[in-house]
Amino acid sequence: MISVTILGAGNVATHLFKAFQKTEQVSVKQWYNRHLNPIKAFKTDVDIIDNFNQLKEADLYILAVSDDAIKSISQKLPFENRLVVHTSGSVSLYDIDKKNRRGVFYPLQTFSKEATIDFANVPLCIEAIKSEDYHTLKNLAISIGSPTKRVNSDQRRVLHLAAVFVNNFTNQLYRIGHEITESEGAEFDVLKPLILETAKKVQELSPYMAQTGPAKRHDKKTIKKHLKLLNNNPHHKAIYELLTESIQITHGRKKL
Amino acid sequence: MISVTILGAGNVATHLFKAFQKTEQVSVKQWYNRHLNPIKAFKTDVDIIDNFNQLKEADLYILAVSDDAIKSISQKLPFENRLVVHTSGSVSLYDIDKKNRRGVFYPLQTFSKEATIDFANVPLCIEAIKSEDYHTLKNLAISIGSPTKRVNSDQRRVLHLAAVFVNNFTNQLYRIGHEITESEGAEFDVLKPLILETAKKVQELSPYMAQTGPAKRHDKKTIKKHLKLLNNNPHHKAIYELLTESIQITHGRKKL
Numbered sequence: 001m002i003s004v005t006i007l008g009a010g011n012v013a014t015h016l017f018k019a020f021q022k023t024e025q026v027s028v029k030q031w032y033n034r035h036l037n038p039i040k041a042f043k044t045d046v047d048i049i050d051n052f053n054q055l056k057e058a059d060l061y062i063l064a065v066s067d068d069a070i071k072s073i074s075q076k077l078p079f080e081n082r083l084v085v086h087t088s089g090s091v092s093l094y095d096i097d098k099k100n101r102r103g104v105f106y107p108l109q110t111f112s113k114e115a116t117i118d119f120a121n122v123p124l125c126i127e128a129i130k131s132e133d134y135h136t137l138k139n140l141a142i143s144i145g146s147p148t149k150r151v152n153s154d155q156r157r158v159l160h161l162a163a164v165f166v167n168n169f170t171n172q173l174y175r176i177g178h179e180i181t182e183s184e185g186a187e188f189d190v191l192k193p194l195i196l197e198t199a200k201k202v203q204e205l206s207p208y209m210a211q212t213g214p215a216k217r218h219d220k221k222t223i224k225k226h227l228k229l230l231n232n233n234p235h236h237k238a239i240y241e242l243l244t245e246s247i248q249i250t251h252g253r254k255k256l
Numbered sequence: 257m258i259s260v261t262i263l264g265a266g267n268v269a270t271h272l273f274k275a276f277q278k279t280e281q282v283s284v285k286q287w288y289n290r291h292l293n294p295i296k297a298f299k300t301d302v303d304i305i306d307n308f309n310q311l312k313e314a315d316l317y318i319l320a321v322s323d324d325a326i327k328s329i330s331q332k333l334p335f336e337n338r339l340v341v342h343t344s345g346s347v348s349l350y351d352i353d354k355k356n357r358r359g360v361f362y363p364l365q366t367f368s369k370e371a372t373i374d375f376a377n378v379p380l381c382i383e384a385i386k387s388e389d390y391h392t393l394k395n396l397a398i399s400i401g402s403p404t405k406r407v408n409s410d411q412r413r414v415l416h417l418a419a420v421f422v423n424n425f426t427n428q429l430y431r432i433g434h435e436i437t438e439s440e441g442a443e444f445d446v447l448k449p450l451i452l453e454t455a456k457k458v459q460e461l462s463p464y465m466a467q468t469g470p471a472k473r474h475d476k477k478t479i480k481k482h483l484k485l486l487n488n489n490p491h492h493k494a495i496y497e498l499l500t501e502s503i504q505i506t507h508g509r510k511k512l
Contacts, residue, residue, distance in 0.1 A: 067478065090478050109450055110457065110468055121449040155442035161482050162433035166447050167454045168469035169499040170426045175463035175506055177418035186411035191422055192459050193377040194365055198423045199455035201366065203448050207431035212366055213424035222323065222346050226417050235502060242495055243425040249491060250431055 002140050005030045005058040007073060009038040011111040012087050013064035016144075019119050021045065025143035029058040052076050060085060060136060062105060063096070071095045083133050089160025092153055093127050103128035105137050106156055107146070110167050119144040125151045125159060176236055180229075208250065215247035258396050261286045261314040263329060265294035267367040268343050269320035272400075275375050277301065281399035285314040308332050316341060316392060318361060319352070327351045339389050345416025348409055349383050359384035361393050362412055363402070366423050375400040381407045381415060432492055436485075464506065471503035 004026055006013050013031075020026040030047045032055065033039050039048050049055070060083040063070055070086045074097040077084065084096050085103035096102040104127035111117060124141040126148055128134035134150065141148040151159065174195060178188045201210045214222040223244060230237040260282055262269050269287075276282040286303045288311065289295050295304050305311070316339040319326050326342045330353040333340065340352050341359035352358040360383035367373060380397040382404055384390040390406065397404045407415065430451060434444045457466045470478040479500060486493040 067475075090481055108446055110453055112457075112461075112466070112468070115457075121453060123446045123449060125446065149443070149446050151442060155437075155440050157481070157485060158436050158440040159442050159446060161485050162436040162442075162444075162447055163450055164469055164471075164482060164496075165429045165436070166433040166451050168467065168471055168503065169495075170429050170451075170454055171458065171463050171467050172471075172499055172503050172506065173421045173426050173429070174458050175467070176502070177422040178463050180414050180418040180421070181411075184411050184414040186407060186415050186418075187405070188418075188462075190364055190379045190381065190405050190415060191418055193379060194419055195422050195426075195455050195458060197366055197377060198426055199451050201368075201371070202427070202430050202451060205368075206444075207427050207434050210368070211424065211427050211431070212368070213420055215420075215424055215428075219323075225346055225413070226420060229413060229417050235505065239425075239498055239502060240420075242498055243428055246432070246491060246495060247424065247428050250428065 001025060001027055002060070002136065002143065003027045003029045003058040004140070005032065005055065005061045007032045007061060007063050008065035008069075009033040009035075010064060010066070011113055012107060013062075014113070015111055015117045016062065016064060016087075016107075017042065017046070019117070019144040023143045026140065029056055030054070052078050055079070057082070059083065060103075060140070061100075062087060067091050071097070074100070083136060085128075085137065089125075089156060089163065093129070101128075101130060101133055103133050103137055104153075104156065105140070106151075106160075108159060108163060119146045123147045123149055125149050125156055127151060127153065127156060173239075176239065179233075180236070211247065211251065213247075215244040216251050218248065257281060257283055258316070258392065258399065259283045259285045259314040260396070261288065261311065261317045263288040263317060263319050264321035264325075265289040265291075266320060266322070267369055268363060269318075270369070271367055271373045272318065272320060272343075272363075273298065273302070275373070275400040279399045282396065285312060286310070308334050311335070313338070315339065316359075316396070317356075318343060323347050327353070330356070339392060341384075341393065345381075345412060345419065349385070357384075357386060357389055359389050359393055360409075360412065361396070362407075362416075364415060364419060375402045379403045379405055381405050381412055383407060383409060383412060429495075432495065436492070467503065467507065469503075471500040472507050474504065 020028050028046050031039050032049050036050045063086040067088050070091050080099045082100050084100040085105045089106050093102050093104050106125040107122045109122040124146045126137045138148050181188050276284050284302050287295050288305050292306045319342040323344050326347050336355045338356050340356040341361045345362050349358050349360050362381040363378045365378040380402045382393045394404050433447055437444050
């Protein structure tokens with residue numbers, strides 16, 4: 001049994017709390033937030049607190065707070081030599097105040113408040129200085145059914161950056177697809193099976209092998225037609241040109 | 257029972273042939289290609305030909321050939337007033353020679369030679385001039401289990417353009433994710449659940465509602481860190497900047 005105290009009330013904090021509740025291998029000791037209001041719905045399930053001095057001993061403390069708050073909250077913790085981890089992809093482990101044992105427990109997934117999360121689909125990227133702390137974090141991940149990956153700070157930073165490309169930027173390409181189809185009264189819905197298949201394809205095949213389309217084929221005629229259709233939106237056109245160029249750099253016949 | 261003759265030997269032709277073989281509602285009369293070699297593996301299943309003069313009567317002829325070949329092949333067909341369709345997203349219906357009845361049967365999906373295709377996940381965008389031809393094409397799609405959508409040429413053109421964004425360009429973002437993670441010895445595999453979840457999310461939610469991340473939050477600190485990591489690759493950096501800007505245009509606080 002691992003005892004955990006959560007600090008923060010955002011999506012990651014809430015989804016972790018719910019996942020910990022479901023397993024008997026984890027006991028959530030306390031849930032801290034600077035305002036009790038966002039977590040008061042859980043007060044019958046867990047000891048909710050808004051004062052650092054009320055913090056009791058736990059095996060680990062998870063700072064599931066905004067990147068900017070990690071450093072200052074870790075400094076305010078009124079204890080020493082306990083395991084304190086954050087959940088951020090881009091903040092250094094060393095931002096956590098060194099009076100405690102430090103670690104990172106970074107879930108590489110997109111969370112929204114409403115959606116239910118199956119942690120079997122949430123890889124947990126783990127970083128710790130001490131081997132015993134690494135094993136505590138690994139066991140915690142396993143107890144909620146998550147695959148785990150030991151990553152150092154540099155690897156975590158590039159994973160977070162790559163996540164922005166494959167998640168936020170990809171989603172923006174979906175958005176542009178939505179705008180383009182609606183502009184002619186076509187339906188975005190027709191694109192949904194293609195969106196899903198594109199994501200499924202790279203589960204087995206490398207993105208390099210999975211690529212198709214006019215950019216890879218250097219099909220100048222189709223590219224020209226597309227650019228003409230985009231004439232009324234210079235920003236979409238710039239994205240089309242830049243990503244076409246990027247594909248052609250990847251697949252040869254065009255040099256940087 | 258609909259009788260069909262396929263012309264061409266690419267991915268679309270091959271996958272359509274296999275789908276037609278599986279249903280009793282369709283009979284593939286002949287399969288034409290200018291060289292017999294690519295289709296000779298199917299010669300026990302279907303009459304394979306390489307000469308237009310061998311073409312027999314069928315309910316429809318599907319030109320599943322490259323965009324550039326549609327016009328000239330349609331001109332060479334030695335018959336009139338039959339239903340001739342192409343499968344392209346970007347070629348006009350009027351590229352088909354007017355001596356025949358014309359239509360489009362455009363499967364909006366990504367095809368690779370190896371992968372098996374479930375046509376239930378392949379929306380068929382149908383265009384025809386005559387109502388009876390539209391119904392023939394719709395029945396053909398239904399017989400292989402595909403959802404159908406009647407679209408005009410303008411709508412098909414923007415769907416094809418949008419498909420490039422959500423498929424080819426998205427796949428290139430996966431590729432960049434692959435390059436970025438491998439540069440630090442991190443594993444692309446860790447990103448796969450996120451890629452899948454990003455695609456699943458917009459099956460229910462609009463891409464607008466599904467967006468998260470540093471660009472949308474105007475999290476300048478994280479964006480700055482990411483740009484610094486991309487300093488060694490100006491092309492990836494340009495894509496990061498342009499798509500960040502695009503997200504901020506979509507989600508306000510930044511004007512075009």
